Amino acid sequence: MSTSVVRAVRILELLAHAEKPLPLSRVCAELEIPKSTAHNILASLVGEGFVEVSESATYSIGLKAFEVGAAHLRATGTVGVVAPELARLTRSLNITSHWAILEGTDAVYLCKEDPPVRGIQLASAIGARLPAVITAVGKSCLAWLDADEVERHVAIATGVDRSKALADVHRELDRVRAAGYSTDDGEAALGIQCVAAPVFDMSGPRGAIGVSYLRDSGASFDTITTQVREAAARATSLLGGRNPR
Amino acid sequence: MSTSVVRAVRILELLAHAEKPLPLSRVCAELEIPKSTAHNILASLVGEGFVEVSESATYSIGLKAFEVGAAHLRATGTVGVVAPELARLTRSLNITSHWAILEGTDAVYLCKEDPPVRGIQLASAIGARLPAVITAVGKSCLAWLDADEVERHVAIATGVDRSKALADVHRELDRVRAAGYSTDDGEAALGIQCVAAPVFDMSGPRGAIGVSYLRDSGASFDTITTQVREAAARATSLLGGRNPR
DNA sequence: AGACGATGTTCACATATACGAACGACTCTC
DNA sequence: GAGAGTCGTTCGTATATGTGAACATCGTCT
Numbered sequence: 001m002s003t004s005v006v007r008a009v010r011i012l013e014l015l016a017h018a019e020k021p022l023p024l025s026r027v028c029a030e031l032e033i034p035k036s037t038a039h040n041i042l043a044s045l046v047g048e049g050f051v052e053v054s055e056s057a058t059y060s061i062g063l064k065a066f067e068v069g070a071a072h073l074r075a076t077g078t079v080g081v082v083a084p085e086l087a088r089l090t091r092s093l094n095i096t097s098h099w100a101i102l103e104g105t106d107a108v109y110l111c112k113e114d115p116p117v118r119g120i121q122l123a124s125a126i127g128a129r130l131p132a133v134i135t136a137v138g139k140s141c142l143a144w145l146d147a148d149e150v151e152r153h154v155a156i157a158t159g160v161d162r163s164k165a166l167a168d169v170h171r172e173l174d175r176v177r178a179a180g181y182s183t184d185d186g187e188a189a190l191g192i193q194c195v196a197a198p199v200f201d202m203s204g205p206r207g208a209i210g211v212s213y214l215r216d217s218g219a220s221f222d223t224i225t226t227q228v229r230e231a232a233a234r235a236t237s238l239l240g241g242r243n244p245r
Numbered sequence: 246m247s248t249s250v251v252r253a254v255r256i257l258e259l260l261a262h263a264e265k266p267l268p269l270s271r272v273c274a275e276l277e278i279p280k281s282t283a284h285n286i287l288a289s290l291v292g293e294g295f296v297e298v299s300e301s302a303t304y305s306i307g308l309k310a311f312e313v314g315a316a317h318l319r320a321t322g323t324v325g326v327v328a329p330e331l332a333r334l335t336r337s338l339n340i341t342s343h344w345a346i347l348e349g350t351d352a353v354y355l356c357k358e359d360p361p362v363r364g365i366q367l368a369s370a371i372g373a374r375l376p377a378v379i380t381a382v383g384k385s386c387l388a389w390l391d392a393d394e395v396e397r398h399v400a401i402a403t404g405v406d407r408s409k410a411l412a413d414v415h416r417e418l419d420r421v422r423a424a425g426y427s428t429d430d431g432e433a434a435l436g437i438q439c440v441a442a443p444v445f446d447m448s449g450p451r452g453a454i455g456v457s458y459l460r461d462s463g464a465s466f467d468t469i470t471t472q473v474r475e476a477a478a479r480a481t482s483l484l485g486g487r488n489p490r
Numbered sequence: 491a492g493a494c495g496a497t498g499t500t501c502a503c504a505t506a507t508a509c510g511a512a513c514g515a516c517t518c519t520c
Numbered sequence: 521g522a523g524a525g526t527c528g529t530t531c532g533t534a535t536a537t538g539t540g541a542a543c544a545t546c547g548t549c550t
Contacts, residue, residue, distance in 0.1 A: 002249050002285050002286060002289050002536090002537065002538085003508085003536075003537085004247050004249050004250050004507075004508080004536095004537085005249050005250060005253045005286050005289040005290065006289050006292070006293060008250045008253060008254070009253070009289075009290065009293045009295050009309070009313075010293070012313045013309065013312075013313060015313075015316070016312060016313040016315075016316035017316070020320075021320075023527075023528085024527075024528065024529095025526080025527060025528085033508095034508070034509050034510070035509090035510090035527090035528080035529090036508075036509060036510080036511095036529080036530080036531090037507085037508050037509065039528075039529070039530095040246065040247050040507080040508075041247055041250050043246060044246050044247045044250040044251050044254075045250065045254065047246065047251070048251060048254045048255070050254050057527080057528065060317075060320050061313060061314070061316045061317040061320060062317065063317060063346075063348055063353060064254070064258065065310075065313050065314045065316075065317055066314040066315070066317035066318065066353075066355070066372060067258075067261060067314070067353060067372045067374060068254075068257045068258060068260075068261040068306060068310050068314055068372075069306070069310045069311040069312070069313055069314020069315060069317075069372070070261075070311070070314060070370070070371045070372020070373075071260070071261035071262070071306045071310075071372060072305075072306040072307065072308060072310055072311035072314075073311065073371070073372075074370060074372070075265075075266075075305050075306060083359060084359070084361050084362065087359060087360070087361035088361045091336070091361060101308075103308055108308060108311075108312065110311070114328065114329070114332060115332070116329050116332035116333045116336060117329065125315070125319060126315045126318070127311060127312045127313075127314070127315020127316060127318075127319070128315075129312060247506090247507065247508090248506075248507085248538085249506095249507085249537075249538080268497075268498090269497075269498065270496080270497060270498085278538095279538075279539055279540070280497090280498080280499090280539095280540090281499080281500080281501090281538075281539065281540075281541095282537090282538055282539065284498075284499070284500095285537080285538075302497080302498065
């Protein structure tokens with residue numbers, strides 16, 4: 001398999017997850033690529049606009065990469081029906097709402113709607129990737145998977161202490177299925193609570209809609225869960241899906 | 246320069262701009278790449294999650310590409326101050342607002358806020374790329390460039406009939422500078438009007454904030470231009486920038 | 491049904507690419 | 521101010537990769 005292509009996308013991932021622009025040496029060190037090779041690949045990526053290079057020779061993700069990535073959302077028409085529901089939720093509750101899907105053992109955030117208050121940026125950023133088992137949206141996704149699949153997810157995610165964790169997770173996922181919503185009480189980010197409910201289309205689960213808010217955020221828990229469940233149900237219905245329970 | 250890397254990203258761009266998933270043959274035809282080579286590269290991209298392949302062997306942009314692309318927005322901290330302004334605009338006027346920057350001869354849409362009405366999806370999608378001279382956001386960007394740079398943009402964008410078009414464009418950009426906002430009356434998409442105003446940070450222009458709406462959309466033109474200009478001015482001020490005029 | 495056409499996949503060879511080393515630029519330290 | 525260390529860049533060659541042709545597979549048409 002073409003190593004240079006793999007390396008190129010690995011470089012893109014590295015630059016994406018980095019907080020700030022990275023120098024060539026860092027890229028080489030992290031990915032164990034010889035200097036000259038990394039230099040060549042980066043030159044190509046810069047030439048195509050997928051990577052931007054500052055005057056001090058540090059590299060960051062370029063505009064073309066953004067354009068290409070955005071196409072993924074457009075491709076799955078789902079966002080067109082989910083986004084308006086997020087808009088309603090955020091306007092009604094005045095808290096951040098988002099839509100995430102399950103990928104591997106992680107929840108990936110695809111869409112976000114923030115209330116128009118400047119200041120606190122909540123953890124869930126678009127394109128962010130968090131372990132599914134510690135997020136409300138992740139739990140809502142996991143709850144509708146087969147038991148053995150859940151086991152696989154948890155095994156990979158938690159590492160050693162799996163037997164106890166697995167029982168806990170199963171018990172929580174049972175609750176999620178029964179209640180129709182999942183919660184995250186500060187597991188992903190301290191002091192931030194989340195509530196999420198699953199979305200389905202005709203071919204099965206399509207991620208989950210959720211909200212994030214600070215503990216003392218006004219709206220009652222009942223109001224929040226009700227509205228989140230309603231939003232997810234509306235999206236599901238518009239997508240031609242059906243909640244199996 | 247490493248051709249395989251360049252080809253890989255060209256493939257990503259092709260898949261991104263395609264309406265639906267593309268078969269291998271189409272990719273080869275469009276980019277003039279031999280079958281086996283394209284196959285190899287695509288296999289690598291699929292393996293890394295940057296491309297998804299359906300059971301019918303058609304390729305589309307993958308989730309990893311989305312994650313990477315999203316990082317571009319996070320990197321430029323600008324979005325954190327622009328997004329709340331979009332949220333306010335859309336809530337106040339109940340129309341779509343967006344933020345775009347100039348790239349080459351095009352305006353690229355980075356951020357969008359839709360009112361919570363399902364149905365009409367306006368033309369400006371996130372990651373979309375439109376010729377700068379036919380969009381309101383593009384004009385607001387062009388208006389603050391040097392005259393010769395504008396000339397270059399227009400020359401490339403319009404092709405042959407440049408002398409007359411150039412005079413028109415310069416006259417319009419003069420109006421934009423004087424008024425502090427730009428408009429698009431159905432040039433980019435039929436029946437859709439746009440109003441935009443430029444945003445600046447300490448190092449210069451940082452794109453433009455704009456709104457899109459159908460002609461019969463309620464709010465008065467004055468209200469719209471005023472609020473768009475105020476939003477852009479607030480963003481500029483928060484970014485530590487200054488409108489040169 | 492059979493054959494044709496189009497498409498995706500595999501394989502061995504020519505070639506473009508990855509690599510190590512040497513070079514040059516820059517910064518920090520003493 | 522000199523030296524050493526770090527970093528980015530260049531260059532020539534061994535090697536991994538791109539390539540075309542052959543093979544396999546599916547769908548379509550007569």
